[in-house]
Amino acid sequence: MKLTEATEKFIQAWGTLGSSWGINRTMAQVHALLLIAPESLSAEDIMEKLSISRGNANMNIRALMDWGLVSKELKPGERKEFFSAEKDIWKVATQVMKERRKRELEPVLKVLQDVSVVEGDKKNKDIKAFNDTIKNIKGVVTKADKTLEMLIKADESWFVASFLKLLK
């Protein structure tokens, strides 16, 4: 396979993966492009290679920066801004977990907490069933949350880090 073809296929696949996980397709494509770019790229480079508008490029670049996956680079002598992506995919995964945990898991945990004190007859069948299910869900979601927290902090802990090696 030729490099250009491989590049396109990869960008396409990464975009599809992103969009099935709730990440804007174009955002994932910009990310893919930067991941495999040997040099940092300008907004114009990105617009051109993905055939997208200036505004779209700008928005998605910014979103990627918000997620901590892409950073701005200023080349001396150049006025334009250049962008590059973190190449270490483990770090990328960690960063994504961190963000999603904060943005999505935590609000759900909060609702589960709120919702787990239902007033009324403890012997009422409906109330009992509701409480049991919520308790169960809360348990699993909390566990998932803790597991993610652990994975995110893995790099700071040799114990977990060495444990993770077992998974390789």
Place this chain on the structure above:
Amino acid sequence: MKLTEATEKFIQAWGTLGSSWGINRTMAQVHALLLIAPESLSAEDIMEKLSISRGNANMNIRALMDWGLVSKELKPGERKEFFSAEKDIWKVATQVMKERRKRELEPVLKVLQDVSVVEGDKKNKDIKAFNDTIKNIKGVVTKADKTLEMLIKADESWFVASFLKLLK
């Protein structure tokens, strides 16, 4: 909090969680409704409680069955079909992991495999950078895939099962 209010909040939260993870909002709401329903519900019950159309209800119930999260029940003497959700959230999580792994991770792994044999000068900077990045990504994605496989099979393996308890 009253049961009705709690129910609504939970359905709402589950729907939001679903839609930020690439799962149709209504599908997640139907799932939530069935999760906390003490009895199995008919299509009509679901339509009514979520204020959705017959077609919509039908589509999403079927999708949930495809995902293996909901099953059809036939009550003796009743002509209608009734539906109920798996209440054990760990099983739900396992099932979701299994499906998404199959539907999304495996196609990406395939592309990564295809794309990792780029023709040309091995010393060419661009080709080298591309190959390195793809190799790195493939490593992490493969590891994620294996980890999921392990988690999915956890129930069948006392070793992994007892290991998972450590995470609690």
Place this chain on the structure above:
DNA sequence: CTGAAGTTTCAATAAATAATGAAAGAATAG
């Protein structure tokens, strides 16, 4: 300053996705 080069914003538009509901299709009680 001033203007050229670059970036950001956002209302308008396009594209993708989901929901409706009526019609067609099944299943079954009588």
Place this chain on the structure above:
DNA sequence: CTATTCTTTCATTATTTATTGAAACTTCAG
């Protein structure tokens, strides 16, 4: 059979989400 009850399908419509591109804004060299 066939009338009734229930389920499924799918063209149409509505909603949501993403994209465009022109105008406003920023930065900085001269």
